[in-house]
Amino acid sequence: MTEPVQLRSPYLLFLGDAPGNLDAKTATGVAHWRPDLCLGQLRMAGCGADCGLSDMTVAEALEGGARTLVIGVAPMGGSLPESWKAHCIEALEAGMDLANGLHSRLGADPDIAAAAARGGGRVLDVRDPPNDLPCGDGRPRAGKRLLTVGTDCCVGKMFAALALEKEMRARGLKATFRATGQTGIFIAGTGIAVDAVISDFLSGAVEVLAPANQADHWDVIEGQGSLFHPSYAGVSLGLLHGAQPDAIVVCHEAGRSQIDGDYPAQSLASMERIIATNLDLARLTNPAVRLVGLAINTSRMPQDDVGNHLAALTERHGVPAVDPVRTGVAAIVEGLA
Amino acid sequence: MTEPVQLRSPYLLFLGDAPGNLDAKTATGVAHWRPDLCLGQLRMAGCGADCGLSDMTVAEALEGGARTLVIGVAPMGGSLPESWKAHCIEALEAGMDLANGLHSRLGADPDIAAAAARGGGRVLDVRDPPNDLPCGDGRPRAGKRLLTVGTDCCVGKMFAALALEKEMRARGLKATFRATGQTGIFIAGTGIAVDAVISDFLSGAVEVLAPANQADHWDVIEGQGSLFHPSYAGVSLGLLHGAQPDAIVVCHEAGRSQIDGDYPAQSLASMERIIATNLDLARLTNPAVRLVGLAINTSRMPQDDVGNHLAALTERHGVPAVDPVRTGVAAIVEGLA
Numbered sequence: 001m002t003e004p005v006q007l008r009s010p011y012l013l014f015l016g017d018a019p020g021n022l023d024a025k026t027a028t029g030v031a032h033w034r035p036d037l038c039l040g041q042l043r044m045a046g047c048g049a050d051c052g053l054s055d056m057t058v059a060e061a062l063e064g065g066a067r068t069l070v071i072g073v074a075p076m077g078g079s080l081p082e083s084w085k086a087h088c089i090e091a092l093e094a095g096m097d098l099a100n101g102l103h104s105r106l107g108a109d110p111d112i113a114a115a116a117a118r119g120g121g122r123v124l125d126v127r128d129p130p131n132d133l134p135c136g137d138g139r140p141r142a143g144k145r146l147l148t149v150g151t152d153c154c155v156g157k158m159f160a161a162l163a164l165e166k167e168m169r170a171r172g173l174k175a176t177f178r179a180t181g182q183t184g185i186f187i188a189g190t191g192i193a194v195d196a197v198i199s200d201f202l203s204g205a206v207e208v209l210a211p212a213n214q215a216d217h218w219d220v221i222e223g224q225g226s227l228f229h230p231s232y233a234g235v236s237l238g239l240l241h242g243a244q245p246d247a248i249v250v251c252h253e254a255g256r257s258q259i260d261g262d263y264p265a266q267s268l269a270s271m272e273r274i275i276a277t278n279l280d281l282a283r284l285t286n287p288a289v290r291l292v293g294l295a296i297n298t299s300r301m302p303q304d305d306v307g308n309h310l311a312a313l314t315e316r317h318g319v320p321a322v323d324p325v326r327t328g329v330a331a332i333v334e335g336l337a
Numbered sequence: 338m339t340e341p342v343q344l345r346s347p348y349l350l351f352l353g354d355a356p357g358n359l360d361a362k363t364a365t366g367v368a369h370w371r372p373d374l375c376l377g378q379l380r381m382a383g384c385g386a387d388c389g390l391s392d393m394t395v396a397e398a399l400e401g402g403a404r405t406l407v408i409g410v411a412p413m414g415g416s417l418p419e420s421w422k423a424h425c426i427e428a429l430e431a432g433m434d435l436a437n438g439l440h441s442r443l444g445a446d447p448d449i450a451a452a453a454a455r456g457g458g459r460v461l462d463v464r465d466p467p468n469d470l471p472c473g474d475g476r477p478r479a480g481k482r483l484l485t486v487g488t489d490c491c492v493g494k495m496f497a498a499l500a501l502e503k504e505m506r507a508r509g510l511k512a513t514f515r516a517t518g519q520t521g522i523f524i525a526g527t528g529i530a531v532d533a534v535i536s537d538f539l540s541g542a543v544e545v546l547a548p549a550n551q552a553d554h555w556d557v558i559e560g561q562g563s564l565f566h567p568s569y570a571g572v573s574l575g576l577l578h579g580a581q582p583d584a585i586v587v588c589h590e591a592g593r594s595q596i597d598g599d600y601p602a603q604s605l606a607s608m609e610r611i612i613a614t615n616l617d618l619a620r621l622t623n624p625a626v627r628l629v630g631l632a633i634n635t636s637r638m639p640q641d642d643v644g645n646h647l648a649a650l651t652e653r654h655g656v657p658a659v660d661p662v663r664t665g666v667a668a669i670v671e672g673l674a
Binding site: 202284 | 472473475476532535537539541565568569570571572573578599600601603614618621
């Protein structure tokens with residue numbers, strides 16, 4: 001079976017001409033979570049984004065040992081502008097890999113492919129899943145797994161998983177973040193974009209991504225979507241079954257009451273229902289699954305209200321409710337031991 | 338957007354050298370449900386399967402107006418034996434289409450592709466989904482939809498859906514079977530193999546497959562897998578959300594207590610749990626969804642026990658429990674009006 005993609009570091013993060021950091025969330029995420037993987041950033045004229053890394057050209061990055069140019073911004077319209085392409089070609093011709101998480105595959109672009117052939121580097125369209133993924137079989141496997149699940153898309157499932165991995169490692173626990181989306185893959189250097197997997201192989205992909213491990217090792221798996229999302233619930237359920245989680249953390253954005261995006265008025269399911277349904281369905285492949293915490297993004301809430309809000313959730317659901325940014329996730333990790 | 342595949346009839350059903358009808362379930366299904374689409378069958382030396390159609394060569398079928406050679410058997414090992422390929426090439430060179438539901442794609446075979454180019458026919462790998470499927474959006478759409486769901490794989494979801502369509506039409510209702518697997522696609526002449534769709538587009542594929550329709554028209558959608566199947570539950574949930582069913586029929590094989598196939602001892606969820614979970618999750622895209630019947634495959638049960646068994650289920654779940662083969666589905670359709 002083809003293995004999940006493996007990126008080579010150090011990275012040169014490409015920010016293009018992104019107007020600001022909101023347009024460069026992938027790059028800022030990589031720089032935030034894995035500064036050790038990032039040699040520098042490449043910004044074109046007019047770029048207003050900044051990851052706080054040294055600015056450098058492809059040539060300078062090469063001199064510093066960079067192995068991969070990571071496209072850390074999403075262009076308007078989804079396809080690569082010509083002005084960006086020149087930098088990609090320069091990096092490939094110099095032997096660097098090009099790592100792309102956009103929906104449009106760069107490996108299919110003849111100019112890009114030719115540059116890679118000349119330089120000997122790889123074009124890594126990280127959303128492409130491995131070939132020959134198996135169907136899931138649900139067989140119990142060794143090791144412990146924690147999955148972040150959500151009330152919706154974009155509520156902080158990746159952030160929570162990375163914060164949990166960091167906290168677990170800081171306490172001497174064995175923990176590995178397992179990436180299921182493109183930004184997570186750049187951060188982990190490997191992973192599988194589960195929403196790009198053919199449906200038949202969804203749970204099997206997660207079994208490959210988070211294989212059997214030492215009994216005291218935690219895989220911290222990045223969740224996707226929500227069981228109550230009209231577009232992506234199938235992805236969430238395949239991920240839940242494949243993960244065989246021992247523990248789930250429910251992620252939510254405080255104050256969000258409707259599904260995010262262009263959907264008909266679709267209320268979010270209640271936290272009670274999200275918890276109960278995730279646990280109920282997860283028991284199929286791990287009867288011992290339990291809820292170990294809530295990760296609440298309170299960024300739209302006044303700081304003064306956060307303490308009471310989290311305390312009320314903790315009281316109501318009987319597990320620690322934290323904001324990974326504002327309070328950290330220590331309370332959740334304490335409960336794991 | 339590319340439309341779902343459209344097959345041309347009449348069909349010549351290819352049975353190869355299948356030892357018996359169990360190996361030719363696709364062909365026998367097509368012949369059973371759509372005898373009007375089938376001109377004849379092509380059996381090689383040693384074939385022990387029989388769809389009850391006239392035996393004919395490709396040349397004879399052409400003379401009778403056949404438009405498509407349908408591969409109605411699954412070969413050992415999954416790939417097309419050379420001895421079968423010769424017949425496929427003969428049909429393609431004569432201008433017929435070749436319809437294939439195997440996992441291996443015949444369009445990629447150079448000999449097959451060359452024969453199609455010479456003859457002008459199409460190689461229809463019906464498991465290939467349309468390009469450019471959208472993500473689902475869950476917007477309510479006109480028309481009524483019934484989805485067959487299951488306690489497991491291979492419990493009769495396609496059969497029940499086809500029986501329901503037939504009964505509904507016999508009563509003057511407007512009804513269209515919507516195929517979600519390869520055999521169903523041969524029967525309907527169109528459809529989308531949802532388990533071959535990229536996960537992101539699962540519910541969107543079903544929105545395309547069963548689009549808005551007249552208010553009194555029923556789409557009868559073939560279910561796949563089960564919400565409690567460790568490999569395929571994601572497919573089942575995406576299908577459930579995309580279908581926006583007004584009505585569900587739960588399909589089950591009497592006496593089956595374990596997930597079918599090579600799985601760790603995995604008990605089937607109880608009928609109560611299957612019903613409750615399907616309804617609970619279906620409400621996301623259709624709050625008015627209701628259970629309208631149970632379709633029970635009682636083929637392993639003595640005929641004398643069937644009446645009591647179905648009566649007990651009817652009593653317990655408050656909806657008609659039928660065996661589509663032994664009792665027909667009239668009781669379910671009566672309750673729909």
